[in-house]
Amino acid sequence: AQTVTQSQPEMSVQEAETVTLSCTYDTSESDYYLFWYKQPPSRQMILVIRQEAYKQQNATENRFSVNFQKAAKSFSLKISDSQLGDAAMYFCAYRSAEGNAGNMLTFGGGTRLMVKP
Amino acid sequence: EPEVTQTPSHQVTQMGQEVILRCVPISNHLYFYWYRQILGQKVEFLVSFYNNEISEKSEIFDDQFSVERPDGSNFTLKIRSTKLEDSAMYFCASSETPNTGELFFGEGSRLTVL
Numbered sequence: 001a002q003t004v005t006q007s008q009p010e011m012s013v014q015e016a017e018t019v020t021l022s023c024t025y026d027t028s029e030s031d032y033y034l035f036w037y038k039q040p041p042s043r044q045m046i047l048v049i050r051q052e053a054y055k056q057q058n059a060t061e062n063r064f065s066v067n068f069q070k071a072a073k074s075f076s077l078k079i080s081d082s083q084l085g086d087a088a089m090y091f092c093a094y095r096s097a098e099g100n101a102g103n104m105l106t107f108g109g110g111t112r113l114m115v116k117p
Numbered sequence: 118e119p120e121v122t123q124t125p126s127h128q129v130t131q132m133g134q135e136v137i138l139r140c141v142p143i144s145n146h147l148y149f150y151w152y153r154q155i156l157g158q159k160v161e162f163l164v165s166f167y168n169n170e171i172s173e174k175s176e177i178f179d180d181q182f183s184v185e186r187p188d189g190s191n192f193t194l195k196i197r198s199t200k201l202e203d204s205a206m207y208f209c210a211s212s213e214t215p216n217t218g219e220l221f222f223g224e225g226s227r228l229t230v231l
Contacts, residue, residue, distance in 0.1 A: 004159075033218050035218050037222075042224065043224065044120065044121065044221070044223060045208070045220075045222040046221075050217075050218055093218070095218045097216075102172055102173050102215050103148065103150060103210075103215055103217075103220055104162045105152075105162060105220070107159050107160040108159065109158075110159075110160075
């Protein structure tokens with residue numbers, strides 16, 4: 001079974017600065033997908049960014065980028081130019097690309113990001 | 118922007134009672150899911166549903182749980198006889214496709230079993 005670990009329960013960043021959230025995972029599979037989801041306070045979880053394991057290039061979405069290290073099984077999220085609206089719980093998630101995995105996601109425990117004005 | 122909506126936002130029930138949690142997925146989505154998060158623990162997959170059938174289910178989703186799409190808009194999760202350990206936040210989600218990992222989540226229904 002796969003596991004996803006987020007070792008930072010809480011992080012804080014100054015507005016306009018850059019912050020990196022860590023995620024590691026354990027899997028014996030070679031093909032899979034990784035995700036970062038964001039859950040603002042009292043709001044829905046939304047997808048921030050997605051990475052296919054077979055792609056060497058790190059995914060980027062505007063101010064959000066990932067550092068995907070497949071051999072190390074590491075998938076960190078970098079938020080540049082942090083904004084107050086980035087304050088949220090961030091979840092790292094894994095999805096197998098093998099068999100009939102569908103959209104069964106395995107989540108990490110989450111990192112609460114606080115943004116200081 | 119279309120959203121997944123869930124009701125109730127919070128339900129308190131006595132152990133042994135039946136509970137139905139309701140969800141209205143995004144209208145053009147065909148794949149539906151329930152996840153749950155026990156306080157202090159990780160979000161866990163319960164079940165996926167497509168074409169009026171369960172596609173996948175986890176070990177958590179035992180005979181006490183059932184899902185249904187009773188009409189064209191609602192997607193429900195029923196717990197037949199609640200236990201204390203069923204206390205959790207239950208998240209409904211929907212997606213257009215079954216395999217992109219892009220799920221659209223509701224805000225969750227908090228279930229408290231006393």
